[in-house]
Amino acid sequence: MTTETTNDPSKLLLKTDRKIGIIGYGAYVPRYRIPGEDISMVWTGHKTGSPVKEKSVAGIDEDVITMSIEAARNAIARAGIDPCELRAVWVGSESHPYAVKPSGTVVAEAIGASASIQSGDWEFACKAGTEAMVAAIALTGSGMGRYAMAIGMDTAQGKPADALEYTAASGGAAFIIGPAEEAVVEIEASYSFVSDTPDFWRRAEMKYPEHGQRFTGEPAYFKHIEGAARIMLDGMKRSPSDYTYGVFHQPNPKFPQRVAATLGFTPEQIKDGLLSPDIGNTYAGSAMIGLTAILDIAKPGDRILMVSYGSGAGSDAFSLVVTDKIAARRELATSTAEYIARRTQIDYGTYLRYRGNISME
Amino acid sequence: MEVPRHWRLKQQRYALVGEVCPHCDSKIFPPRDVCPYCGEEAKTQYTMSGKGKVYSYTIMRDAPAGYEENIPYTVAVVALEEGPMVTAQLTDLGDKPVEIGMPVEMVTRRIRQDGDKHGMLVYGYKFRPAVRA
Numbered sequence: 001m002t003t004e005t006t007n008d009p010s011k012l013l014l015k016t017d018r019k020i021g022i023i024g025y026g027a028y029v030p031r032y033r034i035p036g037e038d039i040s041m042v043w044t045g046h047k048t049g050s051p052v053k054e055k056s057v058a059g060i061d062e063d064v065i066t067m068s069i070e071a072a073r074n075a076i077a078r079a080g081i082d083p084c085e086l087r088a089v090w091v092g093s094e095s096h097p098y099a100v101k102p103s104g105t106v107v108a109e110a111i112g113a114s115a116s117i118q119s120g121d122w123e124f125a126c127k128a129g130t131e132a133m134v135a136a137i138a139l140t141g142s143g144m145g146r147y148a149m150a151i152g153m154d155t156a157q158g159k160p161a162d163a164l165e166y167t168a169a170s171g172g173a174a175f176i177i178g179p180a181e182e183a184v185v186e187i188e189a190s191y192s193f194v195s196d197t198p199d200f201w202r203r204a205e206m207k208y209p210e211h212g213q214r215f216t217g218e219p220a221y222f223k224h225i226e227g228a229a230r231i232m233l234d235g236m237k238r239s240p241s242d243y244t245y246g247v248f249h250q251p252n253p254k255f256p257q258r259v260a261a262t263l264g265f266t267p268e269q270i271k272d273g274l275l276s277p278d279i280g281n282t283y284a285g286s287a288m289i290g291l292t293a294i295l296d297i298a299k300p301g302d303r304i305l306m307v308s309y310g311s312g313a314g315s316d317a318f319s320l321v322v323t324d325k326i327a328a329r330r331e332l333a334t335s336t337a338e339y340i341a342r343r344t345q346i347d348y349g350t351y352l353r354y355r356g357n358i359s360m361e
Numbered sequence: 362m363e364v365p366r367h368w369r370l371k372q373q374r375y376a377l378v379g380e381v382c383p384h385c386d387s388k389i390f391p392p393r394d395v396c397p398y399c400g401e402e403a404k405t406q407y408t409m410s411g412k413g414k415v416y417s418y419t420i421m422r423d424a425p426a427g428y429e430e431n432i433p434y435t436v437a438v439v440a441l442e443e444g445p446m447v448t449a450q451l452t453d454l455g456d457k458p459v460e461i462g463m464p465v466e467m468v469t470r471r472i473r474q475d476g477d478k479h480g481m482l483v484y485g486y487k488f489r490p491a492v493r494a
Contacts, residue, residue: 031453060431061452061470065484069375069469097471097482106484110375110469112408334492342492344455 016141021183026074055280087145092128127310172285194314247273411467
């Protein structure tokens with residue numbers, strides 16, 4: 001696959017005919033936390049350090065559908081629209097509760113959306129939610145519909161004793177895309193960069209994913225995030241210093257810090273959206289919930305660069321500008337920081353029970 | 362298998378969709394098309410806010426069939442802001458003891474699976490301590 005089709009990066013950017021933006025956003029983090037050192041104690045007797053302080057764990061009665069419903073309700077509260085005005089309710093995840101039966105239709109009925117919507121589920125590892133965002137941008141930017149909702153949510157699967165068990169977490173965010181004149185954040189452009197890369201997968205009917213040895217870093221995460229971010233920056237004729245915030249997919253704390261530094265973002269620019277030390281990697285929700293934490297504190301005129309990453313592999317980059325509607329809307333729902341502060345620590349046994357990892361048969 | 366029953370009740374279970382009486386303005390849950398307060402016909406849909414207070418509660422340690430996965434769990438009678446009383450599970454209690462009068466809010470959660478692991482997933486309302494009390 002060739003990586004560029006033109007020498008002019010501005011021609012690669014995805015821009016809409018109508019100006020559009022995020023008119024409502026909502027986060028969700030379940031209340032349970034397991035410290036990384038508890039996982040280390042069980043499998044290595046504390047000999048291995050954890051990449052995160054702790055990770056969020058969905059409760060026994062939670063899954064991607066229930067968590068999406070709560071994030072979606074928060075987004076509706078902030079948008080201040082009648083849910084019947086939505087023309088799409090899309091859920092991106094790698095933990096859809098059913099193999100066949102859409103998550104989106106349950107979420108749509110629970111939030112009071114009408115029957116006149118698109119509602120297919122999305123899957124592209126950790127960028128399924130931002131892929132749905134691009135589709136929502138296209139649907140509203142073309143004038144096909146006024147509002148569309150894109151959700152990135154996961155209850156990520158970590159195989160016991162695997163390196164990913166320390167970080168595979170639960171949480172995510174919902175965004176309602178609509179006309180720029182109603183937006184809390186204007187979306188200037190998006191750009192997506194993908195290739196066939198075997199870094200991480202889960203075969204059909206398998207409970208846990210596998211990862212492809214050394215593919216995880218350079219040829220996967222770094223290549224795609226840097227590829228998407230550089231085309232976006234060059235295409236917009238901007239440098240990282242033109243952005244107040246950068247937020248990147250965060251499988252751990254180290255990768256986003258390193259990719260930010262490589263691109264030229266300072267630690268100050270990424271610290272408010274970097275949630276993985278406290279909640280772990282929420283997979284399809286990871287970059288998106290980082291963005292919600294930024295929107296909870298951003299000021300009008302602030303520019304934000306968001307770049308997701310999904311294994312298999314690809315990245316979606318978004319160039320965003322905060323509008324003056326942000327201050328009044330953000331108070332209308334629970335903030336991301338409030339969800340993170342609402343925590344109950346659980347032990348490893350309870351964690352196994354909540355994640356359905358104790359066989360009763 | 363009770364698929365038709367779950368399908369029929371989904372609206373009230375997912376989002377506390379009840380009715381409002383056009384004659385006496387009483388809010389009605391679950392919906393029953395006749396106002397229990399004035400006896401007139403009441404078919405106008407009304408979605409409850411989901412806010413309420415614990416009126417009474419008990420702890421289930423021996424669950425009925427289909428609910429064993431969650432034991433022990435708390436079942437409460439919740440007095441909704443709009444008036445109706447609803448029986449539901451409490452969830453996400455954390456370390457907080459349940460108290461009568463405690464403010465709670467509705468969340469949509471996975472209630473159980475219909476039958477075994479081949480069955481449909483049943484979602485519905487539970488209540489948790491209000492995040493913003």
